[in-house]
Amino acid sequence: MKKTIKIALLILLISLTSFFSVGCWNYREIDEMAIVSGIAVDKGINKKYLVTLEIVELTGGTDIKQLPRTVSTEGDSMFDAVRNEIAFIGKKAYFSHAKLVIVSQEVAREGIVKVIDWFSRDTETRENIYLLVSKNETAKEILEGKQITNEVLSFQLDKMLQNQESLEKAPSGDIRDFINNLSTEWACHVVPAISIENVNGERRPEIMGAAIFRTDKFLGFLDALDTQTMLFIQNKVRGGVIYSEEKIGDSYAILEIFKSKTKINPVIDVNNITMEVNINITAALDEVDGTANLLEGEGPKKLEQYFEDMLNNRAAKFVKEIQTKYGTDIFGFGEKLYEDESGFWKRIRNNWDEEFENLKVKVNTNIKIKNSAQLAKSLEMGD
């Protein structure tokens, strides 16, 4: 008898704890959800926000078709707007598989924390959603663009962002990175920029360049070349292409980056800080658009020298521009000081913005051209 009571109690205890300790215990069928693939946040006309969801609708049967639809609703907060969705489609929107959030410049300028708070707080949304800023007037029109592949637009954009590694013309980063950066003293971030272009009469989205944020406020855009330079300094380049700005001999040369490693070395002389940025690149000559034999004799050396000078100049110019125009430390110099020179950092942390504007930056690029891909010489043309 005693044993039976004991067992009954045990079963009760186990089932009770299981009921209280589990997070998701709502049974819901997979087809009753509106699977959200992408989100665009704009300024509302009547209410605070206009949220556009790209929803994947599926047709069943033997040949599955994915039919993306966009639904826009207004609300006074993100969650309010998102829930208003039910009034339009009846199904509850399901956010766990959403890939990206596109924010319009207007919303971004006002401060983006109000938007991403919901993404990091809600249980269903993920923190590894990509955050992008629309270069166009609204974010909505980008989600309404046309995809090139058969996939849903947001899934295609997701792949584009994932494969930035071999392009390096836009930064990549998700909401979690953004939030992590917010709490630091330098508190600035770059997110990829997206625009919609007219290509052959069709509106195609394009991810190119970056948007600079100071704390959670949008400041301005960077173009693709500047973004690449920034990524070089940030030590985030894993691949990509460098092309010569002017002709060497009679041709332009294009390098493919195999490996790039940047080391930032703060040199402190009393109160003057100099940031030494050492960029080491291993590359290969991948394209020569002329007949100049760039690899003959002293050729490789010259080529390396040319690209080193080019990148040095470009970087120095770019850093200067950021310092004067935006005055935000997007390169992570502050982080480096915090890590390496914590004593010094403590003294200057409170007016780091000023310090950054006057920071001396010395860029020293070192390029090693390993080979010229499959051709030893340039293509020869008969006279």
Add this chain to the structure above:
Amino acid sequence: MPGSMVIIKLGDCMFGKDKKKKSGITNSEKSSNANKTKELGKSIEDNIDLVNSIFSNDETLIVRRFQNKFLKTAKCCIFYFEGMIDYEVVNESVIKPVLDNNLSQYISDNNLLEELQNKVLANNYVRAKKNINNVVDALVRGETVFFLDGYDEALIIKINGWKKRAVSEPESERVVRGPREGFIESVETNLVLIRRRIKTPEFKTKFREIGERTRTKVCICYIDDIVSKSILSELERRLDEINIDGILDSGYIQELIRDEPFSFFETVGYSERPDVVVSRLLEGRIAIIVDGSPAVLTVPFILLEHAQSNEDYYNNYILATFNRLIRTTATISSMTIPAVYLAVVTYHQEMLPTPVLLSLSASRQGVPFPTSLSFFIMLLIFDVLRETGARMPLSTGQAINIVGALVLGEAAINAKLVSAPVVVITALSGILTLLNSRLLTPIIFLRFFLLLAASVLGLYGVIFGFMIIILHLASMRSFGVPYLLGVTRIMHHDGQDAWIRAPWWTMTLRPKIIAARNLVRETVGKNRRR
């Protein structure tokens, strides 16, 4: 484990509480009470009448009277049941010698019956019995009973001669490599099959009869210097307590002597192959051969024996280990796959990769029933088909397969009654079940149990359900041996033959708890290959 003694939980035995203690009384003694008044007399006619009255209305009982040529007083008769004796042998070894021999030369001695037994009857089994009950017993067993006028004793002559099935490979346990002999329905033949493989005087056999009416011959056999005495005495106690009308197959005994009578898991093993039974005897287990059943029981039985196959030991140990892993994972998956799928699809959609989510969602468009319900229905239909396939005559079985495949597969999906993944998972789970058909009962019921848990609590439910199953298994014992013996070990010698099949030269010890008395299988290092 220092105390490797066998702990027998007496209370676990399913009987004993509500049944009278009757261990001392055997069947023949009981029936002697009924026929107390009737005893064999000196007159042959009285005896014939007595036997005929006992078997009145039974026309297959044959009595054949005959007389010696030389001694007119030597009137005798034999009783037998038609078809149960070998006529030729009876004619040659009983009737002919008694007819032809000059019995008057023995008349000078006091006991003619004894002289007949010793000098005339050319038969290898002749016993004199005074009790009418022994006579009746012998007759129903198919033996021949010989009466001589003037003696209140009968001679019982064993000349059974009925048809037996030939020794052939058992249908249920086929092998690619290994002996092809299988047990048949005769306990004597089965014993021969075992004894041919164990040539030692330590091999012991103990017979008994179980079943009030069927008097089924049951033989316990074991190897005396390996077997655990406490398991043996516990087995004998349980067999003694069986009180049942009839035993038609070893399944009856299996159910009557098992531990954990309410569990889905079997605690008594069986095999139709002599090589399997002998290998278990060599590990210290006890075999129970039941007359009329080709399935020989072995005790104690542990969970991992389900994963073992005799072919594991005849093939390369690497392949055997691989096969064993396939069997174990298949068994676990067949139980859990529907539940895990249900949990992920209805509770944890975020765990799915996006393309999978999309295709699953597409397959569910327009399906009216919830996934959980369609799983219950589909699994039930699968079980119905399985049972129909087993019950149908062979020629119509084909039709069931075709209809089943059509109904389950194409038609159900096209009619949007179930989604395609549900059919796939059901079929997969069903096929995996067939890989280990001995575990059919637990798999079928625990699959539903886990499915129910998954539909209520998602993956947590599956985990909790699995925990309950493991707790149940861990609490089970078979004749005092933990049911999960060997499951938790891999390097220890108990685990050498569990998840993996270690090479023979490393398996120097027998399973520790089962064969605690005589652990060493072979001398360490003697067979080691360098």
